[in-house]
Amino acid sequence: MSENGDDGTELATNDGQRFDRLPATEDDREVSGRASREEVLDWWDDRFGIPPETFEEASFWEKGKGKIWILDGDLESPVHIEALGMTFLRTRQRHWKPTTNAAQRFGRRATKNVVELDGEQARRFARGEDQEIEWDGDWGYLIAAHEIAGEIEPLGVGLFLHGELQSLVPGGRQRDL
Incomplete structure (x- = not known):
């Protein structure tokens, strides 16, 4: 399945039955609406003052529409399993929402x-x-x-x-x- 991006290029669609690694940057995006690693790191820094280095060893994954998971380490993408790491962030809505797990795990580093x-x-x-x-x-x-x-x-x-x-x-x- 695919759809067209803003520039007319063909983009893949999200598959809610598997984990896909987030693209590194917006320019690397292949699935319309999927957040990039850079956007996720910038959001945590802008919203809570948690520096990007905090997540240096982590990989970020989407399963479902906007359900972002964090994994300490990395795997080949895609991954067909039920759970991977920890739920981290909800995107694809007007305001991104951190999960309780993420707030409890990383909130000690927040400065804002x-x-x-x-x-x-x-x-x-x-x-x-x-x-x-x-x-x-x-x-x-x-x-x-x-x-x-x-x-x-x-x-x-x-x-x-x-x-x-x-x-x-x-x-x-x-x-x-």
Whole structure:
């Protein structure tokens, strides 16, 4: 299957039954709409201040439409398996969304768009509750964090809009602490 790109060249279409490595750059793109490695690294740097070097040894893969996975290392592409590494990012929507796994794994390196919650706010966030908070930073997806044993620990992903932090902790991972 194929479709035409913006410049009229024929592009392959996404196959949701396999993992395909992300192209290195936009110029290397063969599947319409697929993010490139460069775009993914730039997004994490721009949104959260996590430097591209953090992911130097990682490869990025798409399975399904916009479901990006990260693997420590590399494989030949494509790969026909059920899971590979860790879910990392959702693309192919208006605003890209980091996964809870990615926020918890890499959020300690974030220098931007991290909202530090106090004890009660962190408990509410972990239970999956939305709450009004004071935040002077950007609207959109944030890494919610809380100080534990003297270190800031990422709890997960929240969505901040109009003075409200929406907890995006998946139902099966919500906890009453």
